[in-house]
Amino acid sequence: MRIGVLGPLEVVADGRPVDVGGFRLRALLIRLALDPGGVVTSRALAEALWPDGGPANPAPALHSLVSRLRRALPGRDALRSEPAGYRLDLPGDSVDVTRFERLAAQGHRALRQGRPDAALPALAGALALWRGEPLADAAALPFAASAAVRLEELQLGALEDRIEAELATGHRPPGGVAELEQLTAAHPLRERLRALHLRTLAAHGRQAEALAAFETYRRLLAAELGTDPGPDLRALHLHLLRGTPPTPLPSD
Structure with a gap:
């Protein structure tokens, strides 16, 4: 399964798109996808999904959302319950944000080491992952807005690195x-x-x-x-x- 959040939410399993309906459900998946393989505490999820307070007791509402998300995803084991919260049990590269950051960092290192020929494909691959506004489906929520600012800054840095590598290699x-x-x-x-x-x-x-x-x-x-x-x-x-x-x- 692959998850894309560098643009509208995109979930693909076995080459087929997976529909994840509903604003809160999509926001929940986006928040979990920002930390693939890591535990996101129930408190952090509740604050992300209901920044203005939400339900008086958010635990049952969060549990209900998690159950619905498990049913929507093709592999129900991909979303695991942990003592402190929940974990999206996927390799990091299954999420486009993680792939982007890895490739952008790889390209930046190669550029600093004086290897623009090696930097260029990594940077081009990183930038090709962008399909539009990052975290677009959760843009109204503060967690997504702050994460989007960070990602857009990284994108701009990767663009600068790519242009620098093109100049260094004689690309026009x-x-x-x-x-x-x-x-x-x-x-x-x-x-x-x-x-x-x-x-x-x-x-x-x-x-x-x-x-x-x-x-x-x-x-x-x-x-x-x-x-x-x-x-x-x-x-x-x-x-x-x-x-x-x-x-x-x-x-x-």
Whole structure:
């Protein structure tokens, strides 16, 4: 069985989709899927499902939901009762979040070790798992909202790593500049994205546009934060002015 939460909830068993109906039931599965193989306490589940208090005695309501979820899942042994709570008894890679985090971390390590050729497929595989808004079916609940913020930050970091690996390996995706323009518009103060934008423009032979983009960012920082670009970005700007190949920026 595989569970996907990087988008609308998706449950697949033996190649066939499994329908899990009802908002609370889907939210319960999503919360358990965030910790595959780990015990989630009854208290943590109740707080996740009923953040405003819910039933006076949530234990019976939670037990009823768990029973319904067991009936909905193809393998009833996949959801186990534990003394402190409940456990989704699945390998970590059965859940797309876990696979994404593993592949993104693998790609990031390879990039830091100077192996962009090894980083690229791992990062591409991690990003391919995303199908839309993470934890979408439980987005109204605080636990999902906070987890989604963390996951979206990880996704953005993986995107930056993938673009860095593409530049290091000489890949020139046709939509690379447009992608970075969209990303910098969505995250205007994020300096690593700005650096990648400048480097991608330069890689496509658009040196003048790269210099203009630096000046736009410099003015934005001065207006919004009263600061200047960091030393790495200023060094990149100097390379662009001189027309020399830029030094790869650190991937953190």
